Amino acid sequence: MSTVRSAGLAEAINATLTDLLEEDPRLLLLGEDIGRLGGVFRVTRGLRERFGEHRVRDALLAESTIVGQAVGMALSGLVPVCEIQFDGFTYPAVNQLVTQAARIGGRWNGQVSPSLVVRIPTAGGFRGIEHHSESNEALFARVPGISVACPSTGEDAAQILRYAVTLGSPVVMYEPIRLYWRRDTPARDPEPARSPTAARIVRRGTDLTVATFGAITLEVLEAAHALAPEVDVEVVDLRWVAPLDMDTVLRSVARTGRLLVVHEGSKDVGIGAEIAASVAERGFDALRGPVHRLAPERRAKPPADFESDYMIGVQEIKDEVLVMTK
Template sequence: MSVENLSMAKALNQGLRQAMLDDPKVLLMGEDIGPLGGVFRVTEGLHAEFGSTRVLDTPLAESGIVGTAIGLAMRGYRPVCEIQFDGFIFPAFDQITTQLAKLTSRHEGSLTMPVVIRVPFGGHIGAVEHHQESPEAYFAHTPGLRVVSPSNAHDGYWMIQEAIKSNDPVIFFEPKSRYWPKGDVDTSASGFPLHATRVVREGTEVTLVGYGPMVAMLLQAAEIAAAEGTSVEVIDLRSISPIDYEPIIASVQKTGRLVVAQEAPGFVSVGSEIAATVTERCFYSLEAPVLRVAGFDTPFPPAKLETVYLPDADRILEAVDRAMAY
């Protein structure tokens, strides 16, 4: 067993490096990802190790990055694109939704699209407009894409490698607020499937489901709830599309209560989708309606208001209390 204590940024870096060592067709492309190592340093050192045709500092054009990645994938490469910030993915939205997501279907299976698009996302970093958003629902809504988000360093290390191995396009959301906390990464483990929901804390009275940056917040809420006498189970979704429902359903059948939490606006969101499905599939187990905790349905506010906008442990606990009160 080989365990290292790494930040998620470093774990992703090591995962990318391992994928590049394993397969010479894997290449990285994006803005400032070469000698600088990306604005979050996730690709640090890789340009020096693998050179300019494996780590491409591209022109500053997101549609160009994704559009040429599609062409490279047609040629047999496995491009991993970095979009610098969540709010800058939209120039590439057309290539992602009208081309990348549909090309395998348009080719009736003769073409695969092994393209990964890494997107640092979410708030808690005090940044200016367009730098703290959570656009995952747009992509989860698009047939043909897979959408995932790791919540910790160990998952980051393994999930990026699994995403790169996927023959389908994967939108890989990296929680910026979790880039720097360190965690144990077992690099000798055998990994796990890309779309495997995980129970991260067991409990009996309320199930909390979240992904990416929200998982740490759910665990914090569960800790407080336990001190107050409520036993809470926490589930890390890991995969936003498809959703691995079985562990969620098993948990809700046990607890009878579900709270879904996310940083993204709540309207027509991942949380809404889970609420609808769990209501349909666990109707007779539910002791309370499924409750959603989400960002407000406003644009992401100026940074000094982000702590008001973003759900925290108190907002999660308020929902736990409401669920328990039914």
């Protein structure tokens, strides 16, 4: 399998935040330990020294106050970019995101368009303990008024972040922890996305489409490369799960006739279920067989020593593809 070497996710996000802070005096960062420490994963390292404590602000250990402050800042014309330390710590901020941030524009009859970004380290693969390895993107993907992005490369993270701060509505960006400092990744086609919120076809194929997003995109690509030329797999990196770019998925399914959806969050009532339902409604005639979903069963993320029994790996993806194409 060929690999490419590129900047890690953390490095790309840090560089993008640096540019955004320089370009827009309204933009500021807010989160637990993001200033003096540079964040748990050092994504904001060096930014406080460069831009000062008023623009790179260490917050209280209370996620509700982080997002609550950010909503007020956005209403006053600032552009806050928040960091939540881990996905599992997001729950205390759900009220502020769902009942406040997502509805402010409508509550003011469209007279205000507050820009607000919430960055969330997410997913497993780094031996995190309880609450540190969750994948809760589906929680916000179903909320009207909130956009949800899940990049798998530093390049996509940078593009998403630049777009998010201009959107005029809240964006939650899930950042795969195990990709923060990873540089060697499976080769992918360089074809650009059609728009800032569009999916990207990262491997062309003819036998089966795999739709995926986030860190597990790398496992999908590794499996696809390993199966070639016996099975020619097309891989669609969704990049965003709200809005979902179903047009790209449907065009791919029209070419291959088969669809497998792979994601790291639990299977029940997840992103895969929504994609499967949409393809059944809009692309049924193109299918040569049923849509399959590959994701962990509905249970809490286990302790680190049992993580491998929970997470979907390359072998499971290969086995599922072979079952669907035999």
